[in-house]
Amino acid sequence: MPDPTREQQVRVLVRAGIMPSEAERIVDKAEGGIEPLAILEDQSVELQAERALSWWAYQDSVPHRFKRLLSARGYAPA
Amino acid sequence: MPQPKFKQAPPGYVWDTRMAGGGRYRHILADGGLGKMVSVNDIAAQSQKLADVLSDRLAGLAQDAAEGKITPAVFQQAMKSELRNAYNANAALGKGGVNQMTAVEWGRNGGLLQSEYQHLAKFAQDIADGEITVAQARARAKLYGGKAYSRYTDEDARRKRESGEYTQERWGPTAGDDAVCVDCEALAARGWVPIGALGTTPGAGDTQCLGNCRCPPLSFR
8 A cells, every 4th residue: 555645644643633734744754664763853942832832723622711821822723 | 039829820810929939820901910720620620621522633644544535655744843832832721821831841741752652663664564453443543632631630730749739649530430540540549649649640551441531730739
């Protein structure tokens, strides 16, 4: 069975609940195949914090009030 | 320089450092004023719900990988991304918000994630080799999500221990149903013990239920 295309995989990830921009980043990053060992990305604390908040806001379980507040502050989609 | 009494916490809340145990969340009113306290149970319930949502999502990703809808490499990267965000969000929740997080907490997350990533590499390879069924892949992925909950319970417990205001801690109460594992029952049965004597927190993987633990955060007095 041939591997799914980039676009197909992005769609699967988005359907799973991952933000579209993040889904594209994930698929592109996986082009090199499975990483054999743990590799921690060199990320700034600010980026981590932003991602944490974005993820938090994106969950269906988070009250809409949170989402609106986060969206207003540019952290996450409404 | 004097420290501010109120620090920015997750949106909608502020972190009030005047409260016991290093601080408590408070609501922000519509007019910007300070509202009532947010109950610890509400925060814990949010963290548990986030872990449940994450577990289901990770199980779905594992199924997609096992069924060939995404490659094992994409599965690995997606899991890493989800875990990193979940660990950071849960740790921040336990610490009192992202603004209370220091290099120590970020670093602790990094160390724990590194260990999880090693397991994850093996997991992705097992899927690539066709060594596990869809059902097995789903069950295995769910454990990763449950463990994210422990980042909340762990940071919450650390903050309270470090406040120096308490001398005892207690596990539970458990849900009391058939799903509760013997380890959690045993820990809860110990009642109040000296600070640090429990040696673990719910969801940390030290109990038989591993990442499926749904016991509440430790209590302190």
